[in-house]
Amino acid sequence: MKFPNNIQTRLYPNNMQKILTMILLLCCNYIVVAQSLSGDKKIVGYVNGEPVTKDEFTFFAQRNRHKVISKFRNEYKLNYHTGFWQDKSKGKTPGELLKEMTIESIVSSKVQYQLAKQYGIINDISFQSIRQYMESENKQRREALQKNIVIYGPEQYSLESYYEYLTSNMIIKLKDYMLKNDIIMVDFSQGVQRENNSTMHDDDKYYSKVHVANTQINHQYDEIIKQIIEKAKVKFDKHAD
Secondary structure, X not given: OOOOHHHHHHHHHHHHHHHXXXXXXHHHHHHHHHHHHHHHOOEEEEEOOEEEEHHHHHHHHHHHHHHHHHXXXXXXXXXXXXXXXXXXXXXXXHHHHHHHHHHHHHHHHHHHHHHHHXXXXXXXXXXXXXXXXXXXXXXXXXXXXXXXXOOOOOOOOOHHHHHHHHHHHHHHHHHHHXXXXXXXXOOHHHHHHHHOOOOOOHHHHHHHHXXXXXXXXXXXXXXXXXXXXXXXXXXXXXXXX
């Protein structure tokens, strides 16, 4: 079908305008999404050369927010309010303390994950990989539930709960590795005096040994991590928040 020349002339610019508008909108959406993603992946610091991304910093900041709010409320009688994070009435602002605690948490986490990587316990220790591990685990759980297979733990992990799960299991493996390689050593003689008590049952003696072992393992592990943290090379963007 051929349109009259005057109609073709009127339609063509309108169609082109719509097409150009759609292209412009798509480009704008792409730019917004790209900027959002690149913002999350922006590197704001380093721990022993391992990059810390913006979303990682935000994750640990969220974990420390309640601690900071509670500290200022309990110690300084400063309740949460508009402008709380910039409040200078107590000297150091809550925002400054939050940043300090966030960096401390990140450094502690990073050095333990770096140690686990060094010992071959975990391969990829980037924050992005932790997200990917979580997504893979959640996918397996969804598929298991669809097949009526019994699963243990939550139906789906949040990033917070999965990080706790992954980290606690990693630390158990770290301690086990250190024990097997004599990096950590247990002296059971520290519990002998209590075990020689004739009134103690065998079960009590067993649990006494377990308690002695766990106490020593945890103390030595904490000391090792403390020393590594003290020697860690830490650099953060002063504007990281």
